[in-house]
Amino acid sequence: MDVRRVLPHPALRNVVRSFGERRASLGSRVLTFPLAARPQQIIDIYLGDPLRIRTKGGDLEAAPEIAVVGPQGSRRSQIYASGELHIFNILLQPAALHRLVGIDMTSLINEGIAARDVLGNRALGLRDAVLSARDFASRVAAAERWFGMMLEHDVAEDGIGCTSSRLLSARGNVRIDTLVKQSGLSARQFQRRFTTQVGLSPKRYARTARFDSTLTAHRNQPAKSWTHIIHEAGYFDQAHFVRECHTLVGLPPSQFIGDWENIFSLDMAEIYNS
Structure with a gap:
């Protein structure tokens, strides 16, 4: 397995945590594993054979060519990997998708869906830029240019982005009432905005x-x-x-x-x- 990972340009670190890529030749061998509860927001772009997913015991389905995977609050899906894997991966900050496109993140909990359903036609621009790049460094540069264009129409943060990133960096070990006090919001406002922007409630996200x-x-x-x-x-x-x-x-x-x-x-x- 060839695995690469780099940090984004400093100007993008409030929306992107890292860019990564992994390649492997599994042939007919099939590896399977559960998609465990996890807090990350991820964009996966498949340059080789896609992963296949079985959700709640249903049919086995191939992942979209470019997919947005929301936070996973419980185990629902089993992942199957085989063939030629080549996946370009973008790990996002907790409130990044809400900041970029205004989506209510509760709609993405326990979901992995076609990026076009979240990002619209802009997802095709990201896909085409990454697919046409010749190597990992070029793919990172192409993705950074795409995020730079997305941020040209950026809206001001209300503090939830910083708060959620801090909670993630602390691995959930920060008192929620401390974060509420630092936010300047009421407990109810904090709960509502955090859940909308991140997907999970503050307590569930910490857990x-x-x-x-x-x-x-x-x-x-x-x-x-x-x-x-x-x-x-x-x-x-x-x-x-x-x-x-x-x-x-x-x-x-x-x-x-x-x-x-x-x-x-x-x-x-x-x-x-x-």
Whole structure:
């Protein structure tokens, strides 16, 4: 697996967290893994064979050529990878899509849909620019130019973008009432604006970010005990983490982790959890 990841130009870092790309030749081998609860907003552009997705036990469907994937608040989908994988990946800031196109992000929770349904015809411009670029650096440059054009019509932030990014960077370990006070909004206003711009409520987003960071820590430090990882993530004890796994995944860790670890055969977390 060839995995690359770079930070965007500083002028774009309030909307883009990173650009990434991964390539692999799997042939007829099929890897499958669950799409776990996670806070990220992602744009995937397929330059090779697309991933296939089964949602809630339904039919297996190929991902769109360019897809927008919203935050995942619970396990609903199983991912299947095979053939020639070549995916250009854009990891967005938590409130980026709302800022760019004004979408109510609650409509994208647990969804991965054609980017044109979110971005309109502008999605075709992004797709064509990336597909016509000759290498990773050129694809990053093309995507940066596209975001630069999108930001020409940018609207002023109301603080939710900074707040949600801070909550994500802290892996969910920030008191929500502290964020409310710093925002200058009432608790009700903060809750409503955060949910609209990010998709999940502040509390749910914090829980999802913490859960996602815990899985990432296990991936990065496989020899480290779960007890240490769980405590460092901010859970009271193992029982607390098990309850969260039931809530966010619908399964106990013993039935979920082994299946989920297939994702690392593709090094996808190198991008998604950056």
